[in-house]
Amino acid sequence: MIEVKGLKKHFELRNGFFGGKTRTLKAVDGVSLSIGKGETFSLVGESGCGKTTAARTIARIYEPTEGAVIYGGADISRLGRKELLPYRKRMQMIFQDPYASLDPRMTVGEIVGEALDIHALRRGKDREDRIRELVSLVGLKSDHVGRYPHEFSGGQRQRVGIARALAVEPEFVICDEPISALDVSIQAQIINMLEELQEKFRLTYLFVSHDLSMVRHISRDVGVMYLGNLVEVAGVDELFSGMRHPYTKALLSAAPIADPRRAREASRIALSGDVPSPLDPPSGCPFRTRCAMAKGICAESKPELKAVAEGHLAACHFAG
Amino acid sequence: MIAIAIACEPKLVIADEPTTALDVTIQAQILDLLRGLKDKLETSIVLISHDLGVIASMCSRVFIMYGGRVVESGLVDEIFYEASHPYAWGLLGSIPEPGEGRRRKLVPIPGSPPDLMAPPAGCAFAARCAKAMRVCAREQPPVTRLSATHRAECWLLDPRVAKRPSAEEAGL
Numbered sequence: 219m220i221e222v223k224g225l226k227k228h229f230e231l232r233n234g235f236f237g238g239k240t241r242t243l244k245a246v247d248g249v250s251l252s253i254g255k256g257e258t259f260s261l262v263g264e265s266g267c268g269k270t271t272a273a274r275t276i277a278r279i280y281e282p283t284e285g286a287v288i289y290g291g292a293d294i295s296r297l298g299r300k301e302l303l304p305y306r307k308r309m310q311m312i313f314q315d316p317y318a319s320l321d322p323r324m325t326v327g328e329i330v331g332e333a334l335d336i337h338a339l340r341r342g343k344d345r346e347d348r349i350r351e352l353v354s355l356v357g358l359k360s361d362h363v364g365r366y367p368h369e370f371s372g373g374q375r376q377r378v379g380i381a382r383a384l385a386v387e388p389e390f391v392i393c394d395e396p397i398s399a400l401d402v403s404i405q406a407q408i409i410n411m412l413e414e415l416q417e418k419f420r421l422t423y424l425f426v427s428h429d430l431s432m433v434r435h436i437s438r439d440v441g442v443m444y445l446g447n448l449v450e451v452a453g454v455d456e457l458f459s460g461m462r463h464p465y466t467k468a469l470l471s472a473a474p475i476a477d478p479r480r481a482r483e484a485s486r487i488a489l490s491g492d493v494p495s496p497l498d499p500p501s502g503c504p505f506r507t508r509c510a511m512a513k514g515i516c517a518e519s520k521p522e523l524k525a526v527a528e529g530h531l532a533a534c535h536f537a538g
Numbered sequence: 539m540i541a542i543a544i545a546c547e548p549k550l551v552i553a554d555e556p557t558t559a560l561d562v563t564i565q566a567q568i569l570d571l572l573r574g575l576k577d578k579l580e581t582s583i584v585l586i587s588h589d590l591g592v593i594a595s596m597c598s599r600v601f602i603m604y605g606g607r608v609v610e611s612g613l614v615d616e617i618f619y620e621a622s623h624p625y626a627w628g629l630l631g632s633i634p635e636p637g638e639g640r641r642r643k644l645v646p647i648p649g650s651p652p653d654l655m656a657p658p659a660g661c662a663f664a665a666r667c668a669k670a671m672r673v674c675a676r677e678q679p680p681v682t683r684l685s686a687t688h689r690a691e692c693w694l695l696d697p698r699v700a701k702r703p704s705a706e707e708a709g710l
Binding site for chain 2: 264265371373374401402403404405406407409410413428430431432434435468469472473474475476477478479480481482484486488489
């Protein structure tokens with residue numbers, strides 16, 4: 219349903235006041251993935267790995283530097299504003315911070331209604347009915363329509379954000395860390411709701427998260443990002459049980475297990491050092507500076523993301 | 539930060555959500571550091587956290603707080619495998635099953651925490667509790683001793699309640 223090919227997003231940073239040399243920050247440096255209808259694909263990785271930038275570039279919030287986003291048969295990465303509008307309706311986004319992503323001066327009704335107005339979908343009473351329908355769809359009460367975001371808890375605000383995203387009946391929803399800012403018990407409410415909505419409307423999700431246990435719970439496929447690159451992609455069970463890339467192994471082993479007996483038995487692969495700067499990435503494999511397996515070839519050539527098993531891709535010279 | 543905290547070789551370190559904003563690999567480094575303090579310097583640690591994974595892998599004893607009270611306390615295994623308070627069941631049910639196995643549906647706790655400016659008369663959790671009885675809204679439940687190390691504050695544990703539901707019946 220959606221196919222991303224070789225997507226790159228580079229930011230030009232100018233040094234000094236008079237322009238001078240520009241440096242290139244390669245936030246996303248060649249990401250390819252495809253998501254089928256009604257499926258959930260998760261992008262995981264640590265802060266600064268480019269997962270949010272990748273998601274936003276797919277949604278055309280950022281202009282891609284290179285690559286293609288094929289959606290409904292068209293490459294939407296090159297469309298102009300006007301041509302893009304119908305695709306914007308089919309593709310919506312839920313943001314991480316329900317405090318920052320809702321206008322504090324607008325009521326819930328206005329926030330949800332705005333999405334309807336932009337796409338000129340409903341008018342008058344029909345519009346009011348639709349707003350109430352959406353508000354109850356996300357588990358809020360109809361008298362919440364006239365309230366402002368500050369009157370709600372974090373979980374309720376995230377529900378408003380979801381109602382806004384669903385207002386235009388999208389097919390594809392990008393969820394950027396939708397539960398990171400919420401309490402544990404509230405996270406489960408939101409995840410269950412996203413799952414129910416997916417079933418009800420056959421929604422396709424691109425889920426961006428660093429919460430590996432939730433990713434395991436919700437995803438069909440998972441892509442692991444490191445320093446702007448996708449280093450491994452596989453079905454969720456395959457990835458969690460048979461990961462091939464050394465970074466994936468380290469990342470998954472670092473996640474604490476909420477089960478004391480298993481936690482006592484678990485062994486962890488420690489990673490030394492920090493993530494290199496994306497302004498000055500290492501030659502060859504982006505992970506080689508922290509990889510215990512790194513050999514000469516890793517500095518010389520960048521490993522391609524290639525199939526290591528059916529439906530399982532990894533970008534490592536030794537992952538075969 | 540940690541260096542400042544341990545500069546004068548304290549006997550006790552209070553770590554308030556020490557890894558909440560961190561990535562998992564960095565979190566693992568910080569937790570290793572704390573474990574090192576505990577093992578090498580015999581420092582005691584009070585860890586304040588909402589991350590059940592961090593708690594399971596770091597703690598020997600756990601206190602679960604709700605509405606300003608400790609509603610259940612025990613050894614880490616007692617809390618994770620023999621939880622007795624409905625709020626503890628709620629927390630454990632809210633997270634995905636660790637490790638392998640088919641994904642079960644998450645069981646969230648309905649509603650949101652009470653307003654402590656106007657605390658409820660009885661048990662603070664009663665309004666969100668699926669097992670709440672009439673007494674729960676009226677009176678604060680007493681502390682029940684479940685073992686030498688395990689305690690909980692819940693009316694369900696009162697001997698007058700006919701049958702105490704097990705953790706399995708609670709859907710865990």
